Amino acid sequence: RGRAAHYDPQMRAGLETTETTTARRRMERRLRAAIEHGTLTVHYQPVVALPSGRVTGVEALARWHDPALGNVPPDQFIPLAEDTGLILDLGEWVLRAACREAARPAEGVDTGLTVAVNVSPVQLTQPGFVAVVLGALRDTGLAPHRLCLEITETAAISDLEVTASRLRELRSHGVGIALDDFGTGHSSLTMLRALPLTIVKIDRSFVENVARSAQDAVLVRMVIETAHTLGLEVCAEGIEDADQARQLVALGCDTAQGWYFGMPEPPSERLTQSLRATVGPDMFDAAGPAPV
Ligand code: C2E
Ligand code: MG
Ligand code: MG
Numbered sequence: 536r537g538r539a540a541h542y543d544p545q546m547r548a549g550l551e552t553t554e555t556t557t558a559r560r561r562m563e564r565r566l567r568a569a570i571e572h573g574t575l576t577v578h579y580q581p582v583v584a585l586p587s588g589r590v591t592g593v594e595a596l597a598r599w600h601d602p603a604l605g606n607v608p609p610d611q612f613i614p615l616a617e618d619t620g621l622i623l624d625l626g627e628w629v630l631r632a633a634c635r636e637a638a639r640p641a642e643g644v645d646t647g648l649t650v651a652v653n654v655s656p657v658q659l660t661q662p663g664f665v666a667v668v669l670g671a672l673r674d675t676g677l678a679p680h681r682l683c684l685e686i687t688e689t690a691a692i693s694d695l696e697v698t699a700s701r702l703r704e705l706r707s708h709g710v711g712i713a714l715d716d717f718g719t720g721h722s723s724l725t726m727l728r729a730l731p732l733t734i735v736k737i738d739r740s741f742v743e744n745v746a747r748s749a750q751d752a753v754l755v756r757m758v759i760e761t762a763h764t765l766g767l768e769v770c771a772e773g774i775e776d777a778d779q780a781r782q783l784v785a786l787g788c789d790t791a792q793g794w795y796f797g798m799p800e801p802p803s804e805r806l807t808q809s810l811r812a813t814v815g816p817d818m819f820d821a822a823g824p825a826p827v
């Protein structure tokens with residue numbers, strides 16, 4: 536498709552046995568076919584406002600079911616797609632599917648909700664990236680302010696200035712930019728300073744013990760206060776129980792996402808209903824330790 540991607544087979548081959556290399560090649564072939572035939576799917580997980588529990592958006596998450604390999608988790612096929620350049624077509628496919636879903640009223644993802652789409656650093660380094668995103672918005676009719684791109688902290692973004700200027704152009708159209716998995720990357724503060732962000736998403740690993748560990752609570756509070764000072768919204772990832780939810784309310788977190796509020800689901804009547812529902816205060820009332 537006239538686009539370039541870095542792929543150096545030597546990078547991984549040296550570390551792998553012939554057997555796993557063969558398995559990877561097979562998986563790569565099958566993933567390529569799935570992208571070409573459009574048989575990947577997208578699931579949507581609700582993002583709720585705290586403490587109201589009102590659903591304000593969804594995150595689009597790619598899913599791949601292969602007849603022979605079964606359900607392959609994104610943590611396997613996304614890195615493979617990144618190594619092989621397939622991520623460019625995969626990423627654009629997910630972006631278009633998510634924009635189409637969000638732009639079509641009264642089915643699946645309701646009007647007014649924002650839709651967050653994960654973007655690989657490999658996509659960001661493409662000179663045509665801005666055009667790809669604007670093209671998806673134009674073709675689907677989705678209002679730009681309803682789209683949020685999620686960027687992960689990574690050393691793979693070699694030229695932060697170029698990336699920042701691409702993202703600034705998208706921001707000028709109203710597209711939101713989230714820094715995903717915050718705190719797990721190599722240069723969290725550098726990215727916080729360099730990129731035109733609107734949202735910081737606190738990684739699940741910090742949320743896990745936030746109601747049990749005073750140290751984790753302090754770290755999360757620090758992230759929330761820093762982000763707020765910079766005028767950014769904070770979303771907590773991976774909320775699995777009421778204690779975590781109540782603690783994040785106490786710490787002033789703006790939005791949250793996790794199995795406690797809703798699983799990623801394919802577009803359906805059930806998804807529509809669950810997105811219209813408000814979580815309600817009882818989600819925060821369950822008995823448990825007082826916030827740390
Ligand atoms: P992410 O963007 O940080 O997405 C959140 C992950 O946490 C998802 O995993 C989601 O299913 C999972 N999750 C949500 N709530 C909970 C919870 O309460 N507890 C636990 N334990 N997990 C929860 P998933 O869907 O397996 O995706 C993994 C990662 O793969 C994503 O992490 C994202 O980095 C990447 N990914 C997924 N879809 C795409 C895509 O279309 N493009 C790109 N570039 N990356 C994608
Ligand atoms: Mg994400
Ligand atoms: Mg994340």
Ligand code: MG
Binds near residue numbers: 715
């Ligand atoms: Mg992640």
